[in-house]
Amino acid sequence: MAPSKRTHDTRLLWKLDRDHAIHPHSDLPTFEEEGCLIMARGEAAYVYDTEDRKYLDGIAGLWCVNIGHGREEIAQVMADQARELGYFSSFVDISNPPHAALAKKIVEIAPPHLNHVHFSSGGSDANEAIARTMHHYFHRLGKPSKRLFIARIHAYHGTTFLTASLSGKPEEKGAFHFADEWVHHVDFPGLYRAPEGMSPEEHLDQLGVRLEEKIHELGPENVAGFFAEPIMGAGGVLAAPDGYHRRMKEICDAHDILYASDEVVTGFGRLGHFFASGPVFDIEPDFIAAAKGLTSGYFPLGASLISDKVHDVIKRPAADSSYYSHGWTYTGHPIGCAVALENIRILEDERILENVRELGPYFEEKLATLRDLRLVGDTRGSHFMNCVEYVANKETKALLPAEANIARRIAAHGQKRGIIVRPVAHLNILSPPLTLDRSQIDFLVDALGESAEAATADLAAEGYLD
Ligand SMILES: Cc1ncc(COP(=O)(O)O)c(C=O)c1O
Structure with missing residues (x-):
């Protein structure tokens, strides 16, 4: 039986967490200002924050939740x-x-x-x-x-x-x-x-x-x-x-x-x-x-x-x-x-490895369609382990300045569109649960593409792009 939904005081939790929890690999001064999103529950390929907003989990928690969330067994x-x-x-x-x-x-x-x-x-x-x-x-x-x-x-x-x-x-x-x-x-x-x-x-x-x-x-x-x-x-x-x-x-x-x-x-x-x-x-x-x-x-x-x-x-x-x-x-x-x-x-x-072998090449191909976007230099990876690399200039492969915060910006736009992707420097990493079907792969990659476009518009408005 699935647990009943609990209600949370998001603002209070945000503050308690920000003031007392030290998160792995975090930039402490930025964290002091921004705090973080608090995830409350998960079900199959989806996670829900304390406000019950739903996200497709594009990172399986952290390359982890291969069978999906909320498994009763x-x-x-x-x-x-x-x-x-x-x-x-x-x-x-x-x-x-x-x-x-x-x-x-x-x-x-x-x-x-x-x-x-x-x-x-x-x-x-x-x-x-x-x-x-x-x-x-x-x-x-x-x-x-x-x-x-x-x-x-x-x-x-x-x-x-x-x-x-x-x-x-x-x-x-x-x-x-x-x-x-x-x-x-x-x-x-x-x-x-x-x-x-x-x-x-x-x-x-x-x-x-x-x-x-x-x-x-x-x-x-x-x-x-x-x-x-x-x-x-x-x-x-x-x-x-x-x-x-x-x-x-x-x-x-x-x-x-x-x-x-x-x-x-x-x-x-x-x-x-x-x-x-x-x-x-x-x-x-x-x-x-x-x-x-x-x-x-x-x-x-x-x-x-x-x-x-x-x-x-x-x-x-x-x-x-x-x-x-x-x-x-x-x-x-x-x-x-x-x-x-x-x-x-x-x-x-549940033949989950077979699912990865069958849909992995599709995931890679679908991700490669993002290469047409203005800031996407490379898409790479294999099966359910993929990433997008962003560059300022596709010819020279020069990176955007660090303060443009490209990967975090795109990840934030992604959250508004209902996906979680992992920002690492100038990369977004995608490592979803291995249970994803074709339509979920489409949703994840399409939402990432829209998020990259939205971030490109921000950066242009802020004078980062020629
Ligand atoms: C390839 C690899 N090895 C080791 C580790 C460390 O694992 P843990 O964080 O469970 O100690 C990680 C964590 O992401 C990893 O990606």
């Missing part, structure tokens, strides 16, 4: 599990039924060589666990000098000290310190901003050379692992040229470097598969990180999938009696694991 599983066993430790020699069942289910849907799972509470700690497991692996192999990590500029791997350091978004490198001794970055893929006239093959060769140069600069004997999202998400939905991940993996293998595929966004259906590394990118990574779509965001849960190759080493008894001294209070959380099992059942039973 999930609410039921959560309540049942909370009554039965709301929490118990998974440390050392204790488990619980959903923990065991989910570990087994995940290895069934994962590439065949990934047969071990360590659960966390989200994506950052799933990557953090992978990094620490890489260290443990090389210690066990008697190669403790292998401890450095390589990631890509514009990557996003999380917000713990190490995973924020692995992340490579230049605009996020300002006012914090990072583990610069431990983490090194190489070029990011993406043809739109590659040198003019460069072919995908040349781009791929160049990226391969850059990785090899970096490995040799650091010394292969010092490098533990390489982290890569199959398609870079928060960094701007940057897809690599065909064969990129295979090439990078070969280079890593040649230098005894472990490969972590960060599928926190691409996992659980966004590209039409439970995991994209195998079926889409044809690689066998040593690790996969997952979160978000694992529970469709209904419960905070992450997973680090670990290959047999790594597990065979880390399970060996150590001569110095050191052990795998890593793990979280919430590893194997019974409610989170029960929710994930139900989420996977829904994805399978």
Whole structure:
């Protein structure tokens, strides 16, 4: 039964939130002035604010709500599990039924060589666990000098000290310190901003050379692992040229470097598969990180999938009696694991990945129609993971000044038209629930186009455009 609609004092909530809640990745002075929209409920692909205004959720919460909002089955599983066993430790020699069942289910849907799972509470700690497991692996192999990590500029791997350091978004490198001794970055893929006239093959060769140069600069004997999202998400939905991940993996293998595929966004259906590394990118990574779509965001849960190759080493008894001294209070959380099992059942039973495979190309084509608009430089992405890049000049690809706030402006116009899209710098990211049908894709993209036109008119009136 759907819950009855609650009434809210929007003004009071807005003020309480603005005065006391610190939001992730927010510009605090702007937030102090503007506060934020308060979302009250959700149903299927729609969310409703505290004034009961309805929006098509173009971002699935935050690349999360793959099965859609307000699922009664999930609410039921959560309540049942909370009554039965709301929490118990998974440390050392204790488990619980959903923990065991989910570990087994995940290895069934994962590439065949990934047969071990360590659960966390989200994506950052799933990557953090992978990094620490890489260290443990090389210690066990008697190669403790292998401890450095390589990631890509514009990557996003999380917000713990190490995973924020692995992340490579230049605009996020300002006012914090990072583990610069431990983490090194190489070029990011993406043809739109590659040198003019460069072919995908040349781009791929160049990226391969850059990785090899970096490995040799650091010394292969010092490098533990390489982290890569199959398609870079928060960094701007940057897809690599065909064969990129295979090439990078070969280079890593040649230098005894472990490969972590960060599928926190691409996992659980966004590209039409439970995991994209195998079926889409044809690689066998040593690790996969997952979160978000694992529970469709209904419960905070992450997973680090670990290959047999790594597990065979880390399970060996150590001569110095050191052990795998890593793990979280919430590893194997019974409610989170029960929710994930139900989420996977829904994805399978309702053939939601098939929907993504069928409608994904249509979504990309529909979005490409926006390229005719005055400010749209590029539309890109794959299946249900897409973005629009705005430019002042399509020839030179020059950006609008930051104070024009193009992506936020368009997102605000979008809200008036009943859509939520995510503004990131000069981009709008679209990552809706995977249940969208054709008419909802049309609505989302048409409303985004109208919003871009409205923002263009504003900017022209304000003298930003020639
Ligand atoms: C690719 C990727 N990895 C890791 C993370 C971090 O996940 P979390 O915010 O759950 O810690 C994110 C979050 O957006 C992500 O997009």
